[in-house]
Amino acid sequence: MESLSKEENDESGPFTLTAAITEAIGSGSDSEEETETETIVEGESSASQVEAESETEAAEDAKETRLVVLASSQFLTSNTDSAVSGGNTKLLTNALSWMCGQSSSISIPSKSMQLSYLTLTSANVNLWSIITIAVLPVLFLVTGGVIWLKRRKK
Numbered sequence: 001m002e003s004l005s006k007e008e009n010d011e012s013g014p015f016t017l018t019a020a021i022t023e024a025i026g027s028g029s030d031s032e033e034e035t036e037t038e039t040i041v042e043g044e045s046s047a048s049q050v051e052a053e054s055e056t057e058a059a060e061d062a063k064e065t066r067l068v069v070l071a072s073s074q075f076l077t078s079n080t081d082s083a084v085s086g087g088n089t090k091l092l093t094n095a096l097s098w099m100c101g102q103s104s105s106i107s108i109p110s111k112s113m114q115l116s117y118l119t120l121t122s123a124n125v126n127l128w129s130i131i132t133i134a135v136l137p138v139l140f141l142v143t144g145g146v147i148w149l150k151r152r153k154k
Helices: 047-054 078-083 087-099 122-153
Strands: 016-025 034-041 063-070
Touching (some): 078 087
Antiparallel strands (some): 016 063
């Protein structure tokens, strides 16, 4: 792989990154098997889709097999998970709850109200203070003066 651009042998998408499969097995008869497959295409994976899949459960007396396939090696790395605000961890947790049949525990938690602070050194504070208090106003005044002089000469 030399570059990130598409080359002639590259496959075109969309690619299935996540698939949830449900197989309801009847009361012992092989002919009564039903298979339901839901796929999540790249860029569409979210915990709410797993929650929507849990609403389509089979009858209480039938046994059911559930499988979730997550086809990404970078799914739970800290960089990837933080890029989606912890959504991948929530998706995995909800998928595990769904596979265990605990659809009542599937939820999308509220966002945290955690504050993040910007820490600047005194040199940075002084630099940005000078730029915002002196340099930008003078720049706007000079630009306005130049425009005013050009229009006055016409």
